[in-house]
Amino acid sequence: MEFLNLENIHHSYFSSTQAKDVLCDINLGIREGEFVSFIGPSGCGKTTLLSIIAGLFPPTEGKVYIDGEEISTQNQSLIGYMLQQDYLFPWKNIEDNITIGLKIMARSQKTHKVTANALLREVGLVNVGSNYPRELSGGMRQRVALARTLAVNPKILLLDEPFSALDYQSKLKLEDLVVETLKAYQKTAVLVTHDIGEAIAMSERVFLFSANPGTLHRVFEIPEALQQLSPFDVRQHPAYSDVFQDIWKELESLG
């Protein structure tokens, strides 16, 4: 049994006029501490699958296991979820934004300030605890969102295109930071992205999905040599473009 297991996941969305299958027969396993990516054309249900793993809603059929425990809306595992935008609360200062998860879970109040400061240092921000989100740049805000996600010490991190709204420079820096931080904490992570390069640069395995309905099409193992490098250095490595070509061709063949 792997750390994260998906068994026969089917999911359909219902509207008053039709039922649409978005996910069909998904089976996969992810090791503890592994970083994987989900890529695929739009409409392949990547984000839906992420929400199901998070336990935000149950799949129409199938089961999700995290660390041996079955996940349901009643029994959510402790997951960290990063969205396309930071969604920091504009009316809370940075410190309160980071500790909101701890507050919700009613963990002890005293340690919050310490936790917030330590996490801010971890993500490369200092002396911004009492600032408000609007005073920070997009890249800094997404760093704060990362700190907020890590604050509750989640078992697994789900990243839903968290870099897509950033400028290219911030994106590259943040990719390095995320990989480095998750390695340091030995976190398991699933990244959903449109960006093949990003998927190769950050992950150990890339899961390619096809659309209508979303099915797992192929799994790519990223070469060992690339896995050791930071995302920025992966992009410079000679082996990078071969992997890129492989995935690109496969993605093209899906139409």
Add this chain to the structure above:
Amino acid sequence: MDNTPFKQYQQMLKKEKRFVRLYQLIILLIFFGGWELLSRFEWIDRLIFSSPTHVWQTFIGKVSDGSLTLHVGVTLMETIIGFIAGTLLGTLIAIILWWSPLLSKVLDPYLVILNAMPKVALGPILIVALGPGYFSIIAMGALISIIITTIVVYTAFKGVDPNYSKVLQTFRATRWQIFKEVILPASFPTIISTLKVNVGLSWVGVIVGEFLVASKGLGYLIIYGFQVFNFNLVLMSLLIIAFFATIMYQVVELIEKMIIKNNA
């Protein structure tokens, strides 16, 4: 470094502000001065339109015999209570509707009807049901703003970006926590803007209520002045209402500045 472009810009701003204030003052003077002159030269009917000096004399008279404080106090109390009650109840109903989507679907057409109906038309019924006193007048001041508050605030609750709630859901937040941490604070700007509307509405409700039954208050003074054909009294009451309505509005703006300074 006295003449930097920045300094010039600041001076320009200051100058503009003075300019605006000056013209605002001029309009005020023209209004009252013109009114006084038109009345003095009898270009308008002095009996109906009175004049600033007569209104002022009435005002001094009413202040010195102590009756004005009583009337103003009563109306202010009724308006403020009606305003707060209307806003709180309206928000409370909005919370209940947000809590139960099914209930909100069921009640939707009734809200539309209640909103379209002129609430002041309920005045006579209120007075019979609650008795001809403060209570029915306050009820009127509240009733007039409840439904519109409910609709606007509920719409604001529903308009909050669901991704903010999603963030908290991933921390296993309860529905109440989501409401307290996201939905309510995100809706503060809208709630404040309904407060501004409600200030005006509550005055309408209370004054109409006083028209119908009261023996005290500014609405009573207006009706009384009308009945004895003392328009000095009517116009004085109007000016006092304008004055206090403006102050209430300013107070709401002050609260707005305090609450939502970071709600960008």
